[in-house]
Amino acid sequence: MQAASDTDQTCGMSIAIDVVGGKWKMHLMWVLAEGPVRFGQIRRKLDGVSEKVLAENLRQLEASGIAHREMYAEVPPRVEYSLTPLGRSLNDALAPLEVWGDENRDALAPRSGVAAC
Incomplete structure (x- = not known):
C-alpha cells in the first residue's frame, strides 16, 4: 500500500486559501473574469497595487493554473491575461462570498477599513 502524500492530507479550504490568499489575488481574478486584459489595464483597475506586486500575483496565479498568459508575436509585443x-470555476465558487460581503457591507465596512471596490 502506498503512503498518502502531503497533498492528500491537506484540506480543500487550505488549498483554496493558498491559491487566493493575499490582498490582491481575488481582486485580480475579478478583473480577469471580464475577459483577456493587458497588464496596464489591470493596473488601472486595481488602484493602489504596484507593478511589482501585480506581476508577482499574476505569476502566482499562472503557476497555480488559475490564470493564463498569452504572448502575441507582434511589434511591440502584446501580452494578455485571462x-x-x-x-x-474558482471565480464561480467565490461569487457567494461577494454576495455575503454586499449583504453585510453596512455592518462590516466601518470595522474593516476596506476601501470601496
Missing part, C-alpha cells in the same frame, strides 16, 4: 477554466 482566467483558465480552473480559474473560472
